[in-house]
Amino acid sequence: MNSSDRCPWAESPPEYRRYHDEEWGRPVTDDARVFEKLCLEGFQAGLSWLTILRKREAFRAAFAGFDAAAVAAFGPDDVARLLSDAGIVRNRAKIEATITNAGATVALQGAGESLAGLVWSFEPAAGPAPSGLSDVLASTPESKALSKELLRRGFRFVGPTTVYAAMQSLGIVNDHVAGCFARAECEAARAAIRRPVGRA
16 A cells, blocks of 8 residues: 555554554444543653554553443552553553543443443534645544533543544544545444444
């Protein structure tokens, strides 16, 4: 495949190509994967996404496969364990935010709601394909509104830029550039899925 057939950011290294080709922009509608992506995007803040991709399996092992109920039960001993785990990003604020976000996710579910349904409820109207990376925004009115709602629900490390990165990855928006082979595939997948609703 020619590099021109992909979004420019995904030309290299191989971790980016694989993530772009197989995951980024393909719609995700289950709570567990939405929770994982929100957490990982929060850990990414101030770092390279490549760093997170390379540590992803270690993150999954450290955070019980991002099972929200399990993570919500983490206590001080778990925080100490995570701070000593060289396989992940050892940032106390981000670790504690992940545990807090797990509790917020469990609270949503306990109220009969769905995290996936909540984030998908902020899906914007489809727009034209970006012609290049300069057309891809860092945040949008929808991501700002979703960030505000998540914060209201008790989530942390969910600013508008972090939330928009999650929306892109989860296929809530399709920001593959015009001419990228994955754009049409993602749009077809988006058209075929049943959108989750806020209440489970």
